[in-house]
Amino acid sequence: AFGGVLCAFTLILIGVLAFSIRLFSVIKYESVIHEFDPYFNFRVTQFLSKNGIYEFWNWFDDRTWYPLGRVIGGTVYPGLTLTAGSIWWFVNALNIPLSVETVCVFTAPIFSAIASWATYLLTKEAKGTGAGLMAAAILAMVPSYISRSVAGSYDNEAVAIFALVFTFYLYVKTLNTGSLFYATLNALSYFYMVCSWGGYTFIINLIPMHVLLCIVTGRYSSRLYIAYAPLVILGTLLAALVPVVGFNAVLTSEHFASFLVFIILHVVAFVYYIKGLLTPRLFKMAMTLVITVGLAVCFAVVAILVALVASSPTKGWSGRSLSLLDPTYASKYIPIIASVSEHQPPTWPSYFMDINVLAFLVPAGIISCFLPLSDASSFMVLYLVTAVYFSGVMVRLMLVLAPAACILSGIALSSAFDVLTRSMKFQLSKLFDDGPAISGNGSPNGSSASTVNTSSSKNEKTEKSEAAPKEKQSKKNRRKDKEVTESVSVKPKKEKRLSVLPLEASIVSTLLLIALGGFYVVHCVWAAAEAYSAPSIVLTSRSREGLHVFDDFREAYAWLSHNTDVDDKVASWWDYGYQTTAMANRTVIVDNNTWNNTHIATVGTAMSSPEKAAWEIFDSLDVKYVLVVFGGLVGYPSDDINKFLWMVRIGGGEFPHIKEPDYLRDGQYRVDAQATPTMLNCLMYKLCYYRFVETDGKGFDRVRGYEIGKKHFKLTHFEEVFTTHHWMVRIYKLKPQKNRIRGKLKKLKSVSLPAY
Amino acid sequence: AGGGGPRSDPHRAGFTHCLSSKRSEGARFVRMPKADGDAKLLIQSLNKAYAATPTNLKIIDLYVFFAMVTALVQVGYMGVVGSFPFNSFLSGVLSCIGTAVLAVCLRIQVNKDNKEFKDLPPERAFADFVLCNLVLHLVIMNFLG
Numbered sequence: 019a020f021g022g023v024l025c026a027f028t029l030i031l032i033g034v035l036a037f038s039i040r041l042f043s044v045i046k047y048e049s050v051i052h053e054f055d056p057y058f059n060f061r062v063t064q065f066l067s068k069n070g071i072y073e074f075w076n077w078f079d080d081r082t083w084y085p086l087g088r089v090i091g092g093t094v095y096p097g098l099t100l101t102a103g104s105i106w107w108f109v110n111a112l113n114i115p116l117s118v119e120t121v122c123v124f125t126a127p128i129f130s131a132i133a134s135w136a137t138y139l140l141t142k143e144a145k146g147t148g149a150g151l152m153a154a155a156i157l158a159m160v161p162s163y164i165s166r167s168v169a170g171s172y173d174n175e176a177v178a179i180f181a182l183v184f185t186f187y188l189y190v191k192t193l194n195t196g197s198l199f200y201a202t203l204n205a206l207s208y209f210y211m212v213c214s215w216g217g218y219t220f221i222i223n224l225i226p227m228h229v230l231l232c233i234v235t236g237r238y239s240s241r242l243y244i245a246y247a248p249l250v251i252l253g254t255l256l257a258a259l260v261p262v263v264g265f266n267a268v269l270t271s272e273h274f275a276s277f278l279v280f281i282i283l284h285v286v287a288f289v290y291y292i293k294g295l296l297t298p299r300l301f302k303m304a305m306t307l308v309i310t311v312g313l314a315v316c317f318a319v320v321a322i323l324v325a326l327v328a329s330s331p332t333k334g335w336s337g338r339s340l341s342l343l344d345p346t347y348a349s350k351y352i353p354i355i356a357s358v359s360e361h362q363p364p365t366w367p368s369y370f371m372d373i374n375v376l377a378f379l380v381p382a383g384i385i386s387c388f389l390p391l392s393d394a395s396s397f398m399v400l401y402l403v404t405a406v407y408f409s410g411v412m413v414r415l416m417l418v419l420a421p422a423a424c425i426l427s428g429i430a431l432s433s434a435f436d437v438l439t440r441s442m443k444f445q446l447s448k449l450f451d452d453g454p455a456i457s458g459n460g461s462p463n464g465s466s467a468s469t470v471n472t473s474s475s476k477n478e479k480t481e482k483s484e485a486a487p488k489e490k491q492s493k494k495n496r497r498k499d500k501e502v503t504e505s506v507s508v509k510p511k512k513e514k515r516l517s518v519l520p521l522e523a524s525i526v527s528t529l530l531l532i533a534l535g536g537f538y539v540v541h542c543v544w545a546a547a548e549a550y551s552a553p554s555i556v557l558t559s560r561s562r563e564g565l566h567v568f569d570d571f572r573e574a575y576a577w578l579s580h581n582t583d584v585d586d587k588v589a590s591w592w593d594y595g596y597q598t599t600a601m602a603n604r605t606v607i608v609d610n611n612t613w614n615n616t617h618i619a620t621v622g623t624a625m626s627s628p629e630k631a632a633w634e635i636f637d638s639l640d641v642k643y644v645l646v647v648f649g650g651l652v653g654y655p656s657d658d659i660n661k662f663l664w665m666v667r668i669g670g671g672e673f674p675h676i677k678e679p680d681y682l683r684d685g686q687y688r689v690d691a692q693a694t695p696t697m698l699n700c701l702m703y704k705l706c707y708y709r710f711v712e713t714d715g716k717g718f719d720r721v722r723g724y725e726i727g728k729k730h731f732k733l734t735h736f737e738e739v740f741t742t743h744h745w746m747v748r749i750y751k752l753k754p755q756k757n758r759i760r761g762k763l764k765k766l767k768s769v770s771l772p773a774y
Numbered sequence: 775a776g777g778g779g780p781r782s783d784p785h786r787a788g789f790t791h792c793l794s795s796k797r798s799e800g801a802r803f804v805r806m807p808k809a810d811g812d813a814k815l816l817i818q819s820l821n822k823a824y825a826a827t828p829t830n831l832k833i834i835d836l837y838v839f840f841a842m843v844t845a846l847v848q849v850g851y852m853g854v855v856g857s858f859p860f861n862s863f864l865s866g867v868l869s870c871i872g873t874a875v876l877a878v879c880l881r882i883q884v885n886k887d888n889k890e891f892k893d894l895p896p897e898r899a900f901a902d903f904v905l906c907n908l909v910l911h912l913v914i915m916n917f918l919g
Binding site: 196197206239240243256268287303 | 876879883891917
């Protein structure tokens, strides 16, 4: 009972820790939504809270991707918005007046606390309560998870990681108990995961892999059948219920592994059943008969399947999954996927930054999982290995590696502390208690390593809690020693030889491990406070006068929302689409959903073309205002000039008259006097550097580090309407077409527009 | 003793008849006589072993068989008529396969020969089966369109 209460109290403390370590951004800046994607989720949640669930489900959004629009109900993963919406509704029903924004900002820390409890449950299934508590405490602080779930980061991963760990917990629990009730809960938890994140394909491929591993290593049992078969059927149905997934649940290659393993499992189960019915000789006969007939049928079916799959150009896989399997695929065929910074492979230091000490505790955890190997611990090892591979392909998938690393490190640390405290207990009891009772052991006292012969059941109990008081321990040891003398004389059949370390070594090791934990905690708190709490919509810098705040983005969006008509269309690069619709409430041409490559390429082409051609493209899209982000005055490095080459590449991918070498001088991208004329005349250059020379007289760009090429020029088709305080966001208006076309061109020119 | 005599005669005749027929049949199947006899022996022993299973398990097996036949009928119907409301087809077939799978799970849990589940009361197993079927059919009805 004491152990249970202590465990519950520790879990509550872990939850509070997980919640509070994510509050740095609220303390340092304000309670605001961060980044780009969370603004879209916030806008959808606002819509849901205002109009109810039926309107949300059938919502067609005409304020983005003008003139195409976007079917929100069918293309968004509804889990996060429905969760936050229901929390908001519940809290307001209790008459606690929290606004939608507050609920959205704090959803992620709440769910990270719940996720660490889920990690405790999952690790407990594999290795016991001590390992569970350790893993939960580590997950509460791991920087990789903090980076995507800090207060204000209202993104899918905030709830998806909880759903992932909880689904794995229910799967392992079903595997351990064989209860159909947990299998049902597993399917429902998988449904919640499918609702929340596109990464659910990881679950539906990892679990079949594990089932296959169990079958191949001879660990097939009827509990495996109960754990897997209902999950496939119920899971596929539930996944098909979510509109985003729809029929992809049965048609795309990401799910084929689950069906294949389903069939294999049934074959294996049938074989075991027949084996139970027949005598061995008859069974051998049956096998030879079946194999000759069955192989022929198998080949026919497999040939049909392969022909079906090979007929589709991507072999049935989606672009993102293909880029996971073949890391070079995206850069060759789909520049949009390659251009997202989160999709780049991680660097080696980012592993140490994101999972820190866990990086070398994980191999110890793998070894600990093998002694002894159970279904649950083999699942952990498989999860870790696949997560390490995928995290090596895309840096945003470090997040999937984080729970696996935490679980295995928790197991490693718990086993290490287990051995060390057991040694300390044994050595201290020997120190206090030398007498004839010990002589039966036959092991020398002192610094050499000694072995203890005990009955196996007694030591399994000591694995559970390390906090038993010392008097109890020495009493237990005395009882154990007396039992040992008796058992040695009786010569028992079951003996477990557990190694015990010398006292000084175990004390020093315990202190060192605790110091290691201390370093980990210090790093996590530093990472949370300094590295991952920036809302990126507000920037700060420290100077001699103190803290300087750059609030240019919100300044620009507020200007747009106050000084333009409600129906005006704003064109910008797709990065800023979500923020523009959410904060400025204006219609945009392209946004972060990036579902239509040609539309993005149109905007990219317009930004790369000279002024007149760009004006014509924008006019055909009914655009009134163009927004560019420029960091040259203050040294903000993620501005549009640095992203410009991607615009050229994506535009050039669809419209061949835009060629990347035209913008490079000798293969180098530059905007100074050495730049190519195409570069100096394109719309992006002109809109960014218009009147820039007036700031310091020389036009020195602080990001690029040199003076710009073309300094004095006028705009013929655009006029500047707003530039923010630090010149970070610049808004231009399209000049209306002239009433009279001058000169010889009396007839209307037929404008050749880029085809959709 | 007297009654046994005339009765044994037709048996003996049948036996010799049987022998002669086997000899002629043996001439025909001279390539794989062993496989054919083996298959018959296999099926006979399977039948005998299966007949020994308890009745409640046989009822579950019948239910599984019925569900699979229904699924096959639906697939055949789809082949004839086309798969237009694909969600209806999918939900119909998956409901049959799903309830068959759940029945197999029930059979595993109720089977007295299964040592892993010997302390699971069959009422609990049946209650789990009903619950899982409820969830399955709720989803099916939602997806049926």
